[in-house]
Amino acid sequence: MxxxxxxxxxxxxxxxxxxxxxxxxxxxxxxxxxxxxxxxxxxxxxxxxxxxxxxxxxxxxxxxxxxxxxxxxxxxxxxxxxxxxxxxxxxxxxxxxxxxxxxxxxxxxxxxxxxxxxxxxxxxxxxxxxxxxxxxxxxxxSYLQEAQTQIDYLINKKRYKNIALVIQADEFGLAAQRALNKELSRYNITPVVNARYQRNTRDMSHVIKKLQTKPIDAVIFIGTYEPFSHLINTAAQEKIDVLFTSLSFIASHEVYSRLKYNSRVMITEVFPDPSxxxxxxxxxxxxxxxxxxxxxxxxxxxxxxxxxxxxxxxxxxxxxxxxxxxxxxxxxxxxxxxxxxxxxFSDNNHQGLQKIYLSFSPGALLP
The missing domain is CATH 3.40.50.2300 (Response regulator)
Structure with missing residues (x-):
């Protein structure tokens, strides 16, 4: 203070x-x-x-x-x-x-x-x-808008019910988790797994163990690109076949470039692909x-x-x-x-953009 x-x-x-x-x-x-x-x-x-x-x-x-x-x-x-x-x-x-x-x-x-x-x-x-x-x-x-888009995709389009949350243990994780839980509650869905990890680390061993204890359709990850990429690659090695999702903060280009396997990943974005x-x-x-x-x-x-x-x-x-x-x-x-x-912008709106986009890894688009 x-x-x-x-x-x-x-x-x-x-x-x-x-x-x-x-x-x-x-x-x-x-x-x-x-x-x-x-x-x-x-x-x-x-x-x-x-x-x-x-x-x-x-x-x-x-x-x-x-x-x-x-x-x-x-x-x-x-x-x-x-x-x-x-x-x-x-x-x-x-x-x-x-x-x-x-x-x-x-x-x-x-x-x-x-x-x-x-x-x-x-x-x-x-x-x-x-x-x-x-x-x-x-x-x-906002993260709330991204959460709404992600949960809508997972539940209404993919018909998933068994959803796990992997959360960075700080204010970022808490802010995003509040938004995600708010949206999940609208569908009367409670995460089957809640796992946390420390900021600025890539140790996902305890997370992998938790994910192996329950049947899971999708894992929503809140954090940064290095631990996320490491989690996805480790999960592939352990034969954990789920859809991984994350928010725009993850920097999708960094994640996709680090994938070693044909993993399924979906990321919400707040700007379009420049190409x-x-x-x-x-x-x-x-x-x-x-x-x-x-x-x-x-x-x-x-x-x-x-x-x-x-x-x-x-x-x-x-x-x-x-x-x-x-x-x-x-x-x-x-x-x-x-x-x-x-x-x-206006005096009662200090957020200029509202639109959300979706991006997918090549593996996510396979049958």
Whole structure:
């Protein structure tokens, strides 16, 4: 817990919220090393690529955008330290593109105390959505919406009843489990297995043992891509033939590339596959990534790119002065439509997107 003097010093840093210098400084804390490094690195890559092209065209009303990135290894304590560094030393304008529910939860007191904008975090957690916090804006759909889509698919389409939950033992796991249990209860279904594992580990031996004790149709996994991939591959070795599912946080491209067997996997997504996307902004994304020398494109990069686009378009509307008050006001009036891409915020809706997609491993599509 933070001492009152620390909180006071942070608040004083933001007592004047008008951007006075020639740069718009954003702070991004996420994992760029360790077992979930791909999430932070790819999200940053997408955002930074957009901002580099934007700066070549004059930035935001003549101000260059500077995206500062610090690694937190997906560990909440490091996220807190990084956030204090951004606010107290770097005096950034907003926090942008953070990755993770437990990391977001750790800095939630700072967000509430300081009122600093917290923009487009890579999480679908409910506490960042309800009740609405004036300074928090999400772009991606929520975990509840993903849970609704997953449970509908498993129960109504696949007719499964024996469902197991494997949950990361932290705020991410709890947030997702609440959403899943809420949806399962609508069908009077209780998970046949509940297993938990520690964040930032891939030890799934105890989980495998639990899965072997019950007849199971599907396993819903809440966590990150390395332990999920390891669980799927180990289950295949143990002849556990089930459908594995997970949320968009898992980074499906990372999971599918690690599968060693013909396993069945379904993942809910909050952005389309760039190779299939027909939005105009997707073509811009592909062109800009090519200019940056990036040839392997994925949904996480696209999300980072569109996060940067939304922030920039909203900030440009503050032509007189870019302040926190103006940014919040303009966010609540912002909408953007591009074919079936429909982004819309309001004073009672701080989540811009609502749509869920499904992706499947090659094995999941077999008879």
């Amino acid at each position: 933070f001492k009152s003097s620390i909180i006071l010093s942070i608040i004083m840093c933001f007592s004047t919220t008008v951007l006075a210098n020639t740069k718009v400084k954003l702070g991004m804390s996420n994992a760029t090393a360790g077992p979930v490094a791909s999430l932070g690195a790819e999200l940053y890559l997408g955002s930074q690529t957009y901002f580099e092209q934007l700066n070549l065209q004059g930035g935001i009303n003549g101000k260059q955008v500077e995206l500062l990135s610090l690694n937190d290894n997906y560990e909440p304590k490091l996220t807190v330290i990084n956030t204090r560094t951004f606010i107290e030393q770097e005096q950034i304008f907003a926090l942008f593109g953070y990755v993770g529910t437990p990391t977001s939860y750790a800095i939630f007191p700072i967000l509430k105390k300081t009122g600093i904008p917290y923009l487009m975090p890579f999480t679908g957690a409910d506490f960042l959505r309800r009740p609405i916090q004036e300074n928090i804006f999400n772009l991606r759909a 299939e996307c027909r939005w105009t902004i997707c073509q811009r994304f592909k062109n800009d990534m090519t200019k940056a020398g990036v040839n392997k494109l994925n949904r996480v990069q696209l999300e980072g790119y569109i996060n940067a686009h939304v922030f920039s378009e909203v900030a440009k509307r503050c032509e007189q002065e870019l302040s926190h008050a103006c940014l919040i006001k303009q966010f609540e009036q912002y909408s953007f439509k591009d074919k079936d891409l429909d982004i819309k």
